[in-house]
Amino acid sequence: MNACTYSDKEVNIIANRKEVAKLAGVSEATVSRVFNNSGPLREETKRKVLQAAKELNYHPNAIAQSFARGKSNNIGVIVPYLPKVNLMSTYYFSELLNGIGTKLGEFGYGLLLLFQQANEPKDYVKLFLSQRVDGCIILGSKNIPGEVAALENLHQLNLPYCLVNQSFSGYSFHSIDADHINGSFQAVSSLLNKGHKQIIFLNGPMEYSNSVERLKGYEKAITKAGIPLNEKLLFQGNYSRKSGFQAAIHIGPLLENCQAIFTANDRMAIGLMQGLSSLGYLAGDDYSLIGYDDSDLSTMTSPPLSTVNVPLFEMGQLAAEKVLQLASTDDKTEIHECLPVSLIERASSLNKIKRFKV
Incomplete structure (x- = not known):
């Protein structure tokens, strides 16, 4: 858009406002106050302005209104930059973003x-200072010093975020x-109930709380079964399919x-299936496998992947709803919501153990 075209549009907005003011018998400032809902106004004055606007088919400029109110009408969604990864093709992020966008x-x-x-310094407050957003939703945050400090600053200033x-x-x-401790507990307990005594766990990075919680659920199920924790069965990937594939060699x-494996997400589980297949091991036949997230790909694998369903879309919707509440009210009640998860059993984990060595 060139400067001339932009200028012409601005002139049309002003002319329309002038026409509304003239027809209603009020000033342009009064027209602005009516549409921005600011300042004391008599009901009769509001009625005249709205009637004049209707007759002239006048629609105020939404961007100009947002600046007048000090609002952007945007909620920022902060996501980690992942090189060579299309976030919208990743089930986890696409479901969260769809839920957030739908509610907004x-x-x-x-x-x-x-x-x-x-490696970018964390500073969420600057988004509000620049008036780019009225609130923010943060995805993929890590428990690292710079992140914690930035969140503390955001929280202490009572800015709307989640x-x-x-x-x-x-x-x-x-x-x-989501209740990841219980989700992990359900998955591991299911494998134990099928007779597996030693269960391999491929987890994600420990700076993510959901990785910590999945480990807690794993340990809880193992301990309840009276089995000593064997750290040689614990592995760590980075939630990518590639890291699952690479873990197969170990x-x-x-x-x-x-002959039982639990992985902290479906992408690693699918990569692991592919890696183990290249070594001659078939999921659902030579070993049982359970993933996590219930992604769209979990039903497309061969065999279909057992997994833990996480309501990612609903989590995104709820986060958007809570941020909008924080942005529109003075109520700063702390938000701590934990949604339930559920185990979905498919062919990859329905087999009984075939050859268990003591």
Whole structure:
């Protein structure tokens, strides 16, 4: 758009406002106050202005209105920048963003997607100072010093924000989460109930609270079964399919004695399936496998992948709803919501153990 075209549009907005003011018999400032709902106004004056606007088919400029109110009508959604990864093709992020966008749209708000580099200093407050957003939702936050300090600053200033799928022990940051301890417990208990005594666990990075919680659920199920924790069965990936594939070279040799695997997300589970298949091991036949998230790909694998369903879309919706509440009221009640999860059993984990060595 060139400068001349922009200028012409501005002139049309002003002319329309002048016409409304003239027809209603009021000043342009009064017309602005009516549409911005600011300042004391008599009902009769409001009625005249709205009637004149209707007759002239006048629609105020939404951007100009937002600046006048000090509002952007945008909620910023902060996501980590992942090189060579299309976030919208990733089930986890696409479901969260769809939920957030759907709820924001219901209230006439836009979603402003903000990517944050891994080495970029964390400063969420500057988004509010620049008036780019009226609130923010933070995805993919990590329990690292710079992140905690930035969130503390955000929280102490009572700015509207919410974390999704991440919590920080010892802090009361606003958050929407899922019951990952119980989800992990359900998955591991299901494998134990099928006779498996030694269960391999491929987890994600421990700076994510959901990785910590999944480990707690794993340990809880193992302990309840009276089985000593074997740290040699614990592995760590980075939630990518590639890290699951690479883990196969270490996990494959263990399958002679351990024929059950639990992974912290479906992407790693699928990568692991592919890696183990190249070594001659087939899921659902040579070993049982359970993933996590219930992604769209979990039903497309062969065999279909058992997994833990996480209501990501609903979590996104709830986070958007809570941030809008914080942005529109003076109520700063702390937000801590934890949604339930459920185990979905499919063919990859329905087999009984075939050859268990003591």
